[in-house]
Amino acid sequence: MISQKAKYALRALIALAQAAPEEPTLISDIADQQDIPRKFLEQILLDLKHRGLVMSRRGKAGGYLLLRPPEEITFGEVLRLIDGPLAPLPCLSKTAYHRCADCKSEKDCHIRRVFADVADATRTVLDRATIADAISGHSATRIVFELN
Amino acid sequence: MISQKAKYALRALIALAQAAPEEPTLISDIADQQDIPRKFLEQILLDLKHRGLVMSRRGKAGGYLLLRPPEEITFGEVLRLIDGPLAPLPCLSKTAYHRCADCKSEKDCHIRRVFADVADATRTVLDRATIADAISGHSATRIVFELN
DNA sequence: ATTTACTCTATCGACTTAATCGACTTATCA
DNA sequence: TGATAAGTCGATTAAGTCGATAGAGTAAAT
Numbered sequence: 001m002i003s004q005k006a007k008y009a010l011r012a013l014i015a016l017a018q019a020a021p022e023e024p025t026l027i028s029d030i031a032d033q034q035d036i037p038r039k040f041l042e043q044i045l046l047d048l049k050h051r052g053l054v055m056s057r058r059g060k061a062g063g064y065l066l067l068r069p070p071e072e073i074t075f076g077e078v079l080r081l082i083d084g085p086l087a088p089l090p091c092l093s094k095t096a097y098h099r100c101a102d103c104k105s106e107k108d109c110h111i112r113r114v115f116a117d118v119a120d121a122t123r124t125v126l127d128r129a130t131i132a133d134a135i136s137g138h139s140a141t142r143i144v145f146e147l148n
Numbered sequence: 149m150i151s152q153k154a155k156y157a158l159r160a161l162i163a164l165a166q167a168a169p170e171e172p173t174l175i176s177d178i179a180d181q182q183d184i185p186r187k188f189l190e191q192i193l194l195d196l197k198h199r200g201l202v203m204s205r206r207g208k209a210g211g212y213l214l215l216r217p218p219e220e221i222t223f224g225e226v227l228r229l230i231d232g233p234l235a236p237l238p239c240l241s242k243t244a245y246h247r248c249a250d251c252k253s254e255k256d257c258h259i260r261r262v263f264a265d266v267a268d269a270t271r272t273v274l275d276r277a278t279i280a281d282a283i284s285g286h287s288a289t290r291i292v293f294e295l296n
Numbered sequence: 297a298t299t300t301a302c303t304c305t306a307t308c309g310a311c312t313t314a315a316t317c318g319a320c321t322t323a324t325c326a
Numbered sequence: 327t328g329a330t331a332a333g334t335c336g337a338t339t340a341a342g343t344c345g346a347t348a349g350a351g352t353a354a355a356t
Contacts, residue, residue: 010258042304057301118270186316
């Protein structure tokens, strides 16, 4: 399950993508429109700002703006930023690899092999799906499952 | 990330599948062999027993036995049992569906559409992969990703 | 100078996770 | 029949995470 925070982040980015590209949107407006607790959303937007996804303007007529085109912001990027690695096992993460504490041999790990397939699938889907895709309802990836 | 408990459960089942099919295996033997805290493993095996995956014999010459063939125990089943639903959103779970608390319309949910693909992929992989597959190193599913 | 709005750090309570404890029950065997 | 081996089971713990809130601070505009 993805966290509530990640859902909020994605919804906020979608809201920003749907707003006028030059007019800053108020935190409060996003919070009201998307039903997100105001103060919680502040933190989230700040995180997104620190990672370069959005920018902000202070003072009157301030607010938030998308810093990159919605076609270039992927779900994978947002999820990693908020929830951490996508991989189901630490030893399968491309972006935050580390050995499982009690693992004797990665090559021989029976469960690792199975989860490697899961990791590939989620990575592929989430790193291809963009905010723009989400808004348009267009799916970036078609997945075909074959029996071995 | 899957929980430590789920990893232990899978490793324990694999160990049982590799043991003689009629000789009960001691909790302590599995714990030692797999480096799992003894008392924690007790709980896990009890859960697996209550769900009908294994059986136990008490007293001298007691221990645990697999109750079903390794070809019929899937990763998906074990993970659901230990960690709960596989789906990344509650509204995408087949086995434990429930609405997202703050969701206005599922049909119009932009993020739901993306995660539906993730849910399909993980479900397919994990519900096809069995304990027997894990041991043999044979992968049950080949996944092909196509661009839309 | 005042108002508006974002910034930042700290804190909260509820829950979850991983693990441990200890008393109990059941089965075997001498 | 009683000692011993082994699983059963509920309670408890410590640490961490999650979702949310509080409040003082800073920057910009008028």
